[in-house]
Amino acid sequence: MDDLLADFLTETNEGLATLDVALLTLEKAPDDRPTLSEIFRSVHTIKGTCGFLGLSRLEKVAHAAENVLGKYRDGSLKVTPAGITLILSAIDALKGIVAGLEATGSEPQGDDSALIAALDAAWRGGAVAAPEPVVVDPFEALELPVPEPVAEATPCEAVACPPAASEAAAPAATPAAGGAGVAPPQTIRVSVDVLEDLMTLVSELVLTRNQLLQLVRARGDSALTVPLQRLSHITSELQEGVMKTRMQPIGNAWQKLPRIVRDLANELGKKIELVMKGADTELDRQVLELIKDPLTHMVRNSGDHGLETPEQRRAAGKPEMGRITLNAYHEGGHIIIEIGDDGRGLPAEKIKQKALAQGLATEAEIAGMSEREIQHFIFRAGFSTAAAITSVSGRGVGMDVVKTNVEKIGGTIELRSVEGRGTTFFIKIPLTLAIVSALIVEAGRERFAIPQIGVVELVRAGGGGSTIERIDQTPVMRLRDRLLPLVSLSRLLKLDDVEEVREEDAGFVVVTQVGPNVFGIIVDKVFDTEEIVVKPVAPILRHVTMFSGNTILGDGSVIMILDPNGIARATGVGADGPVEDAARAAARVGARPGERTALLLFRAGDETPKAVPLGLVARLEDLPAASIELSGTQPLVQYRGKLMPLVPMSGHWMPPQPGTRQAVLVFSDQHRAMGLMVDAILDVVEEHLDIEGSHDRPGFLGSAVICGKVTDVMDCAWWLRQAGDDWFKPQPQGEKTGKRVLLAEDSAFFRHLLVPGLTAAGYEVTAVETGTQALRLREQGAMFDIIISDIEMPELDGLGLARAVREGGIWQHLPMIAMSAHAEPGHSARCRNAGFTGDVGKSDREALLSLLRDSLSPAVH
Amino acid sequence: MQSEARASCTLPGTLPGAPTVADAAAEMVLTLTVAGQLCGVPVLAVRDILASQAITRVPLAPPEVAGSLNLRGRIVTAIDLRRRLGLPNRPAGSPPPMSVVVEQGGELYSLLSDSVGEVVPLPAEGLAGNPPTLDSVWREVSRGVHRQGDRLLIMLDVDRILAIG
Numbered sequence A: 001m002d003d004l005l006a007d008f009l010t011e012t013n014e015g016l017a018t019l020d021v022a023l024l025t026l027e028k029a030p031d032d033r034p035t036l037s038e039i040f041r042s043v044h045t046i047k048g049t050c051g052f053l054g055l056s057r058l059e060k061v062a063h064a065a066e067n068v069l070g071k072y073r074d075g076s077l078k079v080t081p082a083g084i085t086l087i088l089s090a091i092d093a094l095k096g097i098v099a100g101l102e103a104t105g106s107e108p109q110g111d112d113s114a115l116i117a118a119l120d121a122a123w124r125g126g127a128v129a130a131p132e133p134v135v136v137d138p139f140e141a142l143e144l145p146v147p148e149p150v151a152e153a154t155p156c157e158a159v160a161c162p163p164a165a166s167e168a169a170a171p172a173a174t175p176a177a178g179g180a181g182v183a184p185p186q187t188i189r190v191s192v193d194v195l196e197d198l199m200t201l202v203s204e205l206v207l208t209r210n211q212l213l214q215l216v217r218a219r220g221d222s223a224l225t226v227p228l229q230r231l232s233h234i235t236s237e238l239q240e241g242v243m244k245t246r247m248q249p250i251g252n253a254w255q256k257l258p259r260i261v262r263d264l265a266n267e268l269g270k271k272i273e274l275v276m277k278g279a280d281t282e283l284d285r286q287v288l289e290l291i292k293d294p295l296t297h298m299v300r301n302s303g304d305h306g307l308e309t310p311e312q313r314r315a316a317g318k319p320e321m322g323r324i325t326l327n328a329y330h331e332g333g334h335i336i337i338e339i340g341d342d343g344r345g346l347p348a349e350k351i352k353q354k355a356l357a358q359g360l361a362t363e364a365e366i367a368g369m370s371e372r373e374i375q376h377f378i379f380r381a382g383f384s385t386a387a388a389i390t391s392v393s394g395r396g397v398g399m400d401v402v403k404t405n406v407e408k409i410g411g412t413i414e415l416r417s418v419e420g421r422g423t424t425f426f427i428k429i430p431l432t433l434a435i436v437s438a439l440i441v442e443a444g445r446e447r448f449a450i451p452q453i454g455v456v457e458l459v460r461a462g463g464g465g466s467t468i469e470r471i472d473q474t475p476v477m478r479l480r481d482r483l484l485p486l487v488s489l490s491r492l493l494k495l496d497d498v499e500e501v502r503e504e505d506a507g508f509v510v511v512t513q514v515g516p517n518v519f520g521i522i523v524d525k526v527f528d529t530e531e532i533v534v535k536p537v538a539p540i541l542r543h544v545t546m547f548s549g550n551t552i553l554g555d556g557s558v559i560m561i562l563d564p565n566g567i568a569r570a571t572g573v574g575a576d577g578p579v580e581d582a583a584r585a586a587a588r589v590g591a592r593p594g595e596r597t598a599l600l601l602f603r604a605g606d607e608t609p610k611a612v613p614l615g616l617v618a619r620l621e622d623l624p625a626a627s628i629e630l631s632g633t634q635p636l637v638q639y640r641g642k643l644m645p646l647v648p649m650s651g652h653w654m655p656p657q658p659g660t661r662q663a664v665l666v667f668s669d670q671h672r673a674m675g676l677m678v679d680a681i682l683d684v685v686e687e688h689l690d691i692e693g694s695h696d697r698p699g700f701l702g703s704a705v706i707c708g709k710v711t712d713v714m715d716c717a718w719w720l721r722q723a724g725d726d727w728f729k730p731q732p733q734g735e736k737t738g739k740r741v742l743l744a745e746d747s748a749f750f751r752h753l754l755v756p757g758l759t760a761a762g763y764e765v766t767a768v769e770t771g772t773q774a775l776r777l778r779e780q781g782a783m784f785d786i787i788i789s790d791i792e793m794p795e796l797d798g799l800g801l802a803r804a805v806r807e808g809g810i811w812q813h814l815p816m817i818a819m820s821a822h823a824e825p826g827h828s829a830r831c832r833n834a835g836f837t838g839d840v841g842k843s844d845r846e847a848l849l850s851l852l853r854d855s856l857s858p859a860v861h
Numbered sequence B: 001m002q003s004e005a006r007a008s009c010t011l012p013g014t015l016p017g018a019p020t021v022a023d024a025a026a027e028m029v030l031t032l033t034v035a036g037q038l039c040g041v042p043v044l045a046v047r048d049i050l051a052s053q054a055i056t057r058v059p060l061a062p063p064e065v066a067g068s069l070n071l072r073g074r075i076v077t078a079i080d081l082r083r084r085l086g087l088p089n090r091p092a093g094s095p096p097p098m099s100v101v102v103e104q105g106g107e108l109y110s111l112l113s114d115s116v117g118e119v120v121p122l123p124a125e126g127l128a129g130n131p132p133t134l135d136s137v138w139r140e141v142s143r144g145v146h147r148q149g150d151r152l153l154i155m156l157d158v159d160r161i162l163a164i165g
Helices: A002-028 A033-053 A058-075 A082-105 A113-125 A131-141 A148-153 A159-179 A192-219 A223-248 A257-268 A285-306 A310-315 A348-357 A363-367 A371-379 A399-408 A562-569 A584-585 A714-723 A749-761 A770-780 A797-805 A827-834 A845-860 B001-019 B136-141 B159-161
Strands: A245-247 A273-277 A282-284 A323-331 A336-341 A412-418 A422-431 A435-443 A445-452 A455-461 A468-471 A474-479 A484-487 A508-513 A515-523 A523-532 A545-550 A558-563 A595-604 A610-613 A621-624 A627-631 A634-639 A643-649 A661-668 A673-678 A679-687 A700-706 A708-713 A740-742 A764-768 A786-790 A818-819 A840-842 B026-034 B036-042 B047-050 B065-071 B074-080 B099-103 B107-113 B117-125 B143-149 B149-156
Touching: A002 A033, A002 A082, A033 A058, A033 A082, A058 A082, A058 A113, A082 A113, A113 B149, A192 A223, A192 A523, A223 A245, A223 A336, A245 A285, A257 A285, A257 B099, A282 A285, A285 A323, A285 A399, A285 A422, A323 A634, A348 A371, A371 A399, A371 A412, A399 A412, A422 B047, A435 A508, A435 A515, A445 A523, A455 A474, A455 A515, A474 B036, A484 A508, A484 A562, A508 A523, A508 A562, A508 B036, A515 A562, A523 A545, A545 A562, A545 B074, A558 A562, A558 B065, A595 A661, A595 B143, A610 A700, A610 B047, A661 A679, A661 A714, A679 A700, A740 A749, A740 A770, A749 A764, A749 A845, A764 A770, A770 A786, A770 A797, A786 A797, A797 A818, A797 A827, A818 A827, A818 A845, A827 A840, A840 A845, B026 B107, B026 B149, B036 B117, B047 B065, B065 B107, B074 B099, B099 B117, B117 B143, B136 B143, B136 B159
Parallel strands: A273 A323, A445 A558, A484 A515, A610 A708, A643 A673, A740 A764, A740 A786, A786 A818, A818 A840, B036 B149, B074 B107
Antiparallel strands: A245 A282, A323 A336, A336 A422, A412 A422, A435 A445, A435 A523, A455 A508, A468 A474, A474 A484, A508 A515, A545 A558, A595 A610, A595 A679, A621 A661, A627 A634, A634 A643, A661 A673, A700 A708, B026 B036, B026 B117, B047 B099, B065 B074, B099 B107, B143 B149
């Protein structure tokens, strides 16, 4: 509140000063509308702020003055010198109160009723044709309970009255003002741009100073040493000074929080107390801007997820009032911000289940995880433990965004949580982004800077200490009984071209921490730490995520600044970030979110590999060229006693040379089969299928990265249509069932596949992308005969949907079929427990169709 | 230092030699050569000309990016024109390239050229379109062709040269 008050005082003093001038201008030119509007606005602002801060005396005076000004503004009252004088006296009264406020921190005692009455009379009196009497009249007519100063004023002449009225407020203010000498620390406002420019200049100066120091050190010219030392000193002080101008107390970022917490408490029916410590801890305004939103988000989270309802708290033997604590303090060139609550803590069990349900990890992996690692799941994208979606949180965008934002400014985030006792987050961020301390290293004959914030320790490899070992080409190091994954910087940056021979067995390992992950970066040499000025890299280099910027060293050379987060992501060390190395991801089962699909990779036409879900392919055949016959232009083959049409995958198909063989993917329905001719079958892999950019090429759904290669994903339905027009038309025996099917499936690929397939089998299909969307249909009263649902879906997954359906509503007794990509042991039981009537493997069309028939027939007849 | 001296004497030095009938429509062009080909960039786009500089390699950068260099405390990204134009690398032993520093979007870039010539005014009407047979890499970055004595000068479009990746 004190800071708010200080800001208010600064602003109000400025406002009052301009008001004086503006009012005088108005007096000279009573028809000057813009000035009048400006005056009105100023007074209105003061009134509004006073009301907000609970300064009732100021508010009343300002309010009365505003009323009169309002009439001036809308023209119902003429601006007269006497009127102006009256307003001016009100301004003076305001000044007096403000001065008292400045000196003592609270509104001085005093009575403004006379002044207010005069203003009100002017306002009500309307016609101020004869200003003097109007102003004087109220004093007499109202027979005020006259305060002393006004009593003095009453006898005086009309014109003199208003100034006297101003004195009414003055006495109250004068003693305080006189006593404290008023002056708060003087401030001027400087545009941020000026400060930024200053900072840039100082950065340049620091660089030049470093350069000079290096030169002089090399030459040993003693005449320069002393002045240079002075220069160095002054530069450092200047740097500090300019940095200070950019510093703002972190309390500025917290200003809105009390209000947010109050609203939150009302909305959630909780009792929440917000405790803020260290609000005057200063940090760079650029950093401050960047952490404002994450902080707000985290406080909301604490209130929503962290704290329990009063009943729950009572039951747990805690005070009803939950507490959110914010604490900020400096620690070694960094600022630490703690956001804590005394709520329920992170529920380890829930997180485990959620992680399992979302496929973030396997049961075995979770069993081997420390509590800390489990808690860190909350930083994963899309992870939310809130069971219900409230307006506050639970939308699955949350801690991962916070984490990304904090890391963006070179910070780290940690958490400590005890179930039942509460959770505390620790955000560690650099004081400033402009100048950081960095370790200068060399690899592959190039020098790089590593920001100190990420560096845990330096280890010399070889020479008696720890040595670099290898597990199948992957370098590791045993450090104090921990196996430390290593990354060779020269390899990572492809600097190896010259000396592949010189192995990294000797060198240094920079042990680096990114989130909970610790890894080592192998470098050839370590030089020194240096204060560097971070400069952003040129736009054409931004895509290289390994670097967070570049800088100029003391010797004038440019070097790149490594980004440990980028390195961790690129090498797959951090399981939290998206793993970019697809091959590595494939090797680490279950490490990637999302479901995996068995895919058949093949080549046809061009060099781009093609993929199709293995489940859709009935058989793979390798037919002798001679067996392919032509009926008209349609290639056919006699296959299992029937004629099977063959469709070439590449647009132009030449009959293969006699003696060669043709690879064919066979797709089959109950009674029909169709062969797709491809050039070569490459592989079968299990991969996360993430189709991007549906290019409008017929026959393909889009592209996906599979095994690290861009792969076209086949649109089966399209190719099947190529085999003959009647393929997907309702078949004679499969007459229209008229049954309505609701399909909940988040993957566009499977929706694409299932909708035509089911339609072809005679069903009316409605497809939605999530469980939530499905439930929305229920609310709208849509009715179906059966529900088919995917298990893994965003927002509300299949199990959740089943439970919601069984809870009640018009769908309560509908049969439900679960579909999932991978069946783990116990999967069927889980589905049934949730309320599904049956389950099938995804892309097993036959099984799905027969289960559909079976599920529907008893219900119908 | 030497480079800047050169730059400052080159720029005004050439002006007296220019045709006295200063054509209002003439564009002042700095000529440079890349693998023997005469090219030009508008002199107004040029911020500096530097002799050979220590260039720091930027790992994982596009091949056209030769690295970064320090121009009085500002970091300049060096683009190797030979590589940008798909030409063979500078033969070993040839003199170090010159940096023609240009600015785009507040960022400085250096165009590494084999040599820098002079500043000449080229009348706008002398600019002919690209010959249709011009190699596509050149066509992409060329604004047109000027006849310069018995040689042809390709006007480079700085923005398009910097459109990498």
